[in-house]
Amino acid sequence: MKSGIKYVDGMDLHGVIKAGLEDFELDYTGCKSADMILENGGNIDGIAISLCDFTDKGFLKENASQIFKDAMSVADRYNAYIVIDTENVKKASVLEQIIDECVNEIAASDVNVFIENGYTNDNGRFYHNDYSEGSRLVELTDKLNLLAGCDKFGICINVGHANLLGINVRDMVRVCGKKTGIMHINDNDGKGDYHQMPYTFTTGRGLLSTDWGNIIGDLSRTGFDGRFVFNVEGTFKRTPAKLHKSMAELLEAMYEEWIESCFKTEEYLAADGKKIILFGAGRMALNYMQNWGDKYPPAFLVDNNSEIQGQERWGIPVKSPDEILNVPESERNVWICNMYYDAIGAQLDSMGVEYRCYWDHYYM
Known part of the structure; x- marks a missing residue:
């Protein structure tokens, strides 16, 4: 996987x-x-x-295919991909016609093309178009790949665009599956295409407007292995340039957090010759069992509550934390499954036990 950013003037x-x-x-x-x-x-x-630049009053411009060929030449020069922004183009037939006229160039090129979910903006109100729904994008990419005679077309999911139309991004992720090659990451409150940084908008008592945790979790489960592109020009255009480095550091930290705490979870769980031990026997451990328990069952659970030590949870024995030390260090795969990460982490540090944290908000 890779992280990237959409360039804006003045960056x-x-x-x-x-x-x-x-x-x-x-x-x-x-x-x-x-x-x-x-x-x-x-x-x-x-x-x-x-795609809107290729049309005039809904019809293709005479030089549309040449514009597309020129764009492909630029992408070829930099060994880059192409994303097709479909805002304010209602019909999929527009893109199909362009591809039909450029099919030979596409087949001969190494450029991959990703179609972005779009919308139609009519006086500040947002409506679906032929590119809005995940199922339609899957049908379209299948059709275009067949037309081109090669697998050059994929999907770019723009999280903000989906939010504007009230589309469940998690469902879109699951429907598009491995056809998704790019995630355009940006946030809004469902009222405007603001292109702000993730986690910007909350409602009520701090409830995220965009369900970032579960979106990332569902991406990991579909086997997403593409690019996270921070399409956040709304933020960068409106802030002083001297803040851009700090904002970019925050974006890169988000990407690293998603990879380390979500995408690598199964890699760490699957470590050969290790016994999985969960520190915690409550709701977070239940979340683990529901999501991973069948494939990676724990050897045992540990908990500081002496009243449940010696019992079982979901068929798994609950033991004292000291029992971890009876497992050879080379065989331990210890995970904190409790919201009190810092306190339990300090406890394990004092015991000389290495551990990882299980972040259940990716798997709700």
Whole structure:
């Protein structure tokens, strides 16, 4: 997997790249910035083109296919992908016609093309178009791959676009499955396409407007192995450049958190020759059992509550934390399954026991 960011004019490139976000997605119309990105040590990873630019009053422009071929040439030059932004284009037939006219160039190219879920904006109200639903995107990519005679087309899920239409992003992730190659990560409150950073919007008593934990968790379960592109120009356009490095560091930290605490969970659970031990016997441990218990059953649970030590939970014995020390260090695979991570972590540190934390908010 990779992390990347959508370039916007005025971005502090040096700071963003230093923060760890080195791969950039560029609007095709903004490709004049490519040299500046390369000079600062960045990479051109993707080219975004707006399908709306190919049309005039809903019909294809005469030079539409040539524009697409030119964009492919640019993507080829940088060994980049193409994302097709489908906002305000109602009919899938528009894209199908372009691909039909460019099929030979697509087949001969190494460029992969990802179709983004879109919407139609009519005076500030957002409506579905032919590119909005996951099932329609799956049908369209299958049709375009058949038309091109090769698997060059995939799906880009824009989380913010789905939110605007009230689409359940988790369902979209599951429906699109492994056809999803890019996640455009941005946040809004369902009222406007704000392109803000993840975790920005909350409702009520701090309830996230976007269910980031479960979206990331469902992506991991589908085997997603593509790119997380932070499509957050709404944030970067409205903040001083001197803040961009710090914001990019935060974005990169989000990406690393998702990988380490979610995507690598099964890798760590599957470690050969290890006994899985869960510290905790409550709701979080139940969440573990529901999601992983059949495939990776714990050898035993431990809990500080002496009243449940010696009992069983879900057929698994509950023991004292000291029992961990009876398992050879090389055979331990200890996971904190309790909301009091810091206190239990300090307890295990004092025992000389290495551990990982199980984050149940990815698996609710």
